[in-house]
Amino acid sequence: MISVYEALQIVFQQSIAATITEASIINAEGHVLAEDVHAPISLPPFQQSAMDGFAVKLTSEENYKIVGCVQAGDISDIILKEGEAVRIYTGAKVPFSADAVLMAEHVVEKNGYIKQARPYTGKTNIKLAGEQVKKGDLAIPKNTLLNSSALAYAAALGLDRVKVYKRPDVALLITGNEVQPPGDKLEEGKIYDSNSIMLQLLLRKLGIKTIRCFYVSDEMDDTLHKLKEAIENYDILIASGGVSVGDYDLMERAFETLGVMQHFYKINQKPGKPIYFGTKEKTILFGLPGNPAACFINFQVYVVAAIQKAMNCKERGFKKAVLKESIENSNGKSLFLRGNKTVDGIEIHKNQSSSMLVSLIKTDVLVYVPADTACIEKGKEVLYLDILQ
Numbered sequence: 197m198i199s200v201y202e203a204l205q206i207v208f209q210q211s212i213a214a215t216i217t218e219a220s221i222i223n224a225e226g227h228v229l230a231e232d233v234h235a236p237i238s239l240p241p242f243q244q245s246a247m248d249g250f251a252v253k254l255t256s257e258e259n260y261k262i263v264g265c266v267q268a269g270d271i272s273d274i275i276l277k278e279g280e281a282v283r284i285y286t287g288a289k290v291p292f293s294a295d296a297v298l299m300a301e302h303v304v305e306k307n308g309y310i311k312q313a314r315p316y317t318g319k320t321n322i323k324l325a326g327e328q329v330k331k332g333d334l335a336i337p338k339n340t341l342l343n344s345s346a347l348a349y350a351a352a353l354g355l356d357r358v359k360v361y362k363r364p365d366v367a368l369l370i371t372g373n374e375v376q377p378p379g380d381k382l383e384e385g386k387i388y389d390s391n392s393i394m395l396q397l398l399l400r401k402l403g404i405k406t407i408r409c410f411y412v413s414d415e416m417d418d419t420l421h422k423l424k425e426a427i428e429n430y431d432i433l434i435a436s437g438g439v440s441v442g443d444y445d446l447m448e449r450a451f452e453t454l455g456v457m458q459h460f461y462k463i464n465q466k467p468g469k470p471i472y473f474g475t476k477e478k479t480i481l482f483g484l485p486g487n488p489a490a491c492f493i494n495f496q497v498y499v500v501a502a503i504q505k506a507m508n509c510k511e512r513g514f515k516k517a518v519l520k521e522s523i524e525n526s527n528g529k530s531l532f533l534r535g536n537k538t539v540d541g542i543e544i545h546k547n548q549s550s551s552m553l554v555s556l557i558k559t560d561v562l563v564y565v566p567a568d569t570a571c572i573e574k575g576k577e578v579l580y581l582d583i584l585q
């Protein structure tokens with residue numbers, strides 16, 4: 197069995213490199229930008245008034261004759277002479293000849309004239325053309341994670357589409373004769389399927405939009421048929437269950453039958469030892485254990501790494517924090533322990549069973565204990581992973 201470290205290295209090396217696509221700005225949120233965006237225009241594109249008031253050519257007289265009006269969106273060809281003002285509104289184009297915009301509150305208006313009520317210096321309340329970015333300059337660098345502000349900035353520059361790294365299309369294979377959809381009456385010997393909702397919601401958290409769920413019985417023909425369809429049409433395939441050694445655990449045999457190249461099967465860890473990772477042409481495949489907490493943990497550690505690589509997102513690393521209680525590890529396996537990060541360190545949950553969903557609800561970190569570490573004492577630092585919830 198390989199170690200956690202080796203498995204992560206393999207996942208990273210073998211996962212598909214991001215491919216580039218174009219997305220409309222409304223759909224590009226959460227994507228990584230695949231090219232440097234240079235400003236096609238300056239921002240602001242012209243000198244703009246920052247206030248409602250009067251654009252003036254400053255004089256020592258402090259009295260100005262109102263000779264016109266410029267509203268936002270207007271083009272004004274007024275050339276101001278000394279002692280002249282135009283009424284102007286926030287966002288309007290300031291006449292080239294104006295020195296400053298006097299705020300409406302700082303003037304007294306009477307009979308077509310204004311009197312300046314406080315001193316002003318040149319360029320006050322004028323947003324200069326190109327003060328945010330000049331035409332041709334780098335506006336948004338490649339590899340920026342596009343959030344709402346970055347996309348609003350692209351819109352301000354007049355761009356309606358951007359080049360981004362494509363989000364993978366994901367197929368889920370939910371295996372097992374025993375699983376039933378929630379909402380139906382539970383039949384004897386069956387359980388409700390919780391892995392498909394868990395995996396779909398986690399995938400959505402990662403920004404994945406195309407997710408198809410295949411439900412597969414514990415029969416080889418059905419497994420092969422759906423697996424083949426999934427491999428042909430999806431970038432990433434995640435199977436839940438059927439990955440252990442029982443007679444009806446068909447995933448490894450099905451992957452081999454369809455010519456999937458196996459990169460590893462089983463990791464020296466607890467929980468989640470049974471896990472398959474392979475590739476077939478451009479599709480990457482994970483066989484995750486059916487036990488819900490083991491499925492969740494392997495998704496967090498390995499599948500997230502593969503998806504983030506596919507989307508060219510920054511690699512999420514392990515962090516360090518102090519333990520609030522000692523950890524024993526006597527079985528020579530790496531552990532991923534469910535815990536919570538508090539102000540004074542990490543607390544470990546009492547129930548770590550791989551079938552238990554209940555202890556996942558409040559989990560926000562997975563603490564990593566290496567296989568060769570028999571004990572980590574209270575107050576010592578540990579490595580942990582922030583999880584998606």
Ligand SMILES: Nc1nc2c(c(=O)[nH]1)N[C@H]1C(S)=C(S)[C@@H](COP(=O)(O)OP(=O)(O)OC[C@H]3O[C@@H](n4cnc5c(N)ncnc54)[C@H](O)[C@@H]3O)O[C@H]1N2
Nearest residue numbers: 372375389390391437438439440445470484485486487490
């Ligand atoms: N002889 C051995 N038996 C087992 C080993 C082993 O090394 N030798 N490993 C155990 C470990 S560890 C795990 S984890 C499980 C993994 O089993 P599978 O991936 O084959 O999963 P299943 O047998 O299909 O299911 C396990 C468990 O999870 C429940 N399950 C399955 N699908 C769902 C779902 N969609 N939603 C909720 N729960 C699900 C299923 O009913 C089982 O209870 O193997 C051990 N056995």
Ligand code: MOO
Nearest residue numbers: 467468469490550
């Ligand atoms: O590791 Mo299994 O994934 O412990 O029950």
